[in-house]
Amino acid sequence: MEPFRTLRSRTVVLARQNIDTDQIIPARFLKITHRAGLGRWLFADWRYQPDGSPRPDFILEQPEARGARVLVAGDNFGCGSSREHAPWALVDWGFRAVISSSIADIFSNNAVKNGLLPVRVDAGFHGRLLAEPGAEVTIDLEHCAVRLADGTEATFPLDPFARYCLMNGVDELGFLLGQQEAITRFEEARP
Template identity: 60%
Template sequence: MEPFRTIHSRVVVIPVNDIDTDQIIPARFLKVTDKKGLGANLFADWRYLPDGKPNPDFILNQPQSQGAQVLLAGDNFGCGSSREHAPWALTGFGFRAVISTSFADIFRNNSLKNGLLPVLVDVQTHQKLVDMFTEIPDAHLTIDLEKSELVMPDDSRVNFPIDAFSKNCLLNGTDELGYLLGMEAQISSYEKLNFSG
């Protein structure tokens, strides 16, 4: 996993409430166990027309979305089934963070384990962001994970919550298993001290 420190990016705005994991990555794409290529199927039922051509009206198919690393979503993002493919598809497209007023717990946990930062903001901040990025689509937002801080285009700042363990893993580009493996020397020392016969 790539370490997450600070990103400065344009923002894709999809302010729809209750976007579930089947909308993020439809079930027909879940036959794979590899993350590779899932970004092409992100929001597939909205992104493509029935004939398979890109829907020109959908925001991910518009030029300003290319290279954007932040998704601004509506409330209750990632609800529905617990598929880990949802954060895989989001990161496969290039997103590093999703901003919402609430996340489904399982989606939030899966995201943190896969290098995708769920940024929780209050309703007023969310509306301010929607207004800003709707009015000026090319504006940029900064997310500073070390400070747990969003820096908006007008330079106003707001902090977001994240637990210390998840923050540490993201900053170091590791998951739970990688964290434990990094403690191998301490674990061995503890075992020798307490369990040697």
């Protein structure tokens, strides 16, 4: 996983509320167990016509979305069933963070374990981001803050262990493997 400390990016705004994991990555794409290539199917039912051709009016098909690493979504993002494929698809497309005023807990847990930062901000700051598609933001994970170009800033909560893992580019298993010397010393000292 790529370490996450500071991210500066334009935003992509998808203002719909209650975007569930089946909308993020429809169930028919859950047959694979690897992450690569899932970005192609991100928001597939909204992004593609029934014949498979892209909907040119969908935000991810717009030129201004290319290269953006921050998704600003409506309230209650990531609700629904637990599936790691949802953050996998977002990360594979190129997103490193999702900002909303509310993000489902199960989605948040899956996200941080897969290198995607869930950023919960207050309603006023969120409303401003929704109203300014393509805004330049800087996310500072060390201080758990997101800043707009004019200096307006909002802080966000994040579990300290999840923050540590994201900042160091490790998942839970990587963290445990990094503790091998301490584990060995502990085991050797046990009677």
